Amino acid sequence: MFWIWSDVQRLHHFLRLISVFPSEMERITCMSLLLTAVVSSSAGAPRQYHFVNQTLNWTEAQRYCREHHTDLVTISDIQEQNDIEQSIKSSSDPVWIGLKSTDTWIWSLGDPAFYTEHESQFRNWGSKQPNGDGDCVYMDCVNYLKGQCYYRLYIIDIMWICSSLSLLRVVPNL
Structure with a gap:
């Protein structure tokens, strides 16, 4: 049996659950170790990329x-x-990435535990971008654009890339 958190919000929910049972010191100790490990190992966590050839x-x-x-x-x-x-x-078409605008440009996986400050600020805007034409970002990898980012309205259908983070696994010793 093991636990995997790909969403730190789930960790916060579990921490609230543990606080209801304060007499269970083993689990509290386990969670404090887990919390430390998530914060220290998640920035720069290895990622796998999954290109989805659908729109x-x-x-x-x-x-x-x-x-x-x-x-x-x-x-x-x-x-x-x-x-x-x-x-x-293999694709010459643009692909959605996880950058979006609310009032500022942020990554959709916005939890700061997953990035250093420099990493969360990385942008490779194309010429004259951002220009006010949209709120979600696509990356264009055609040779002359070399991976630069452009943004469009979110309603346009294009292909996209997912990522999977390799996060900490905790194996309870029961």
């Missing part, structure tokens, strides 16, 4: 990624961008 709008693509993987892909630096480009080199 959906950004919101539907995000839902698919969250149901089948972790989330839409996030890009933390130029090396990761190059890795993503390699994973979709």
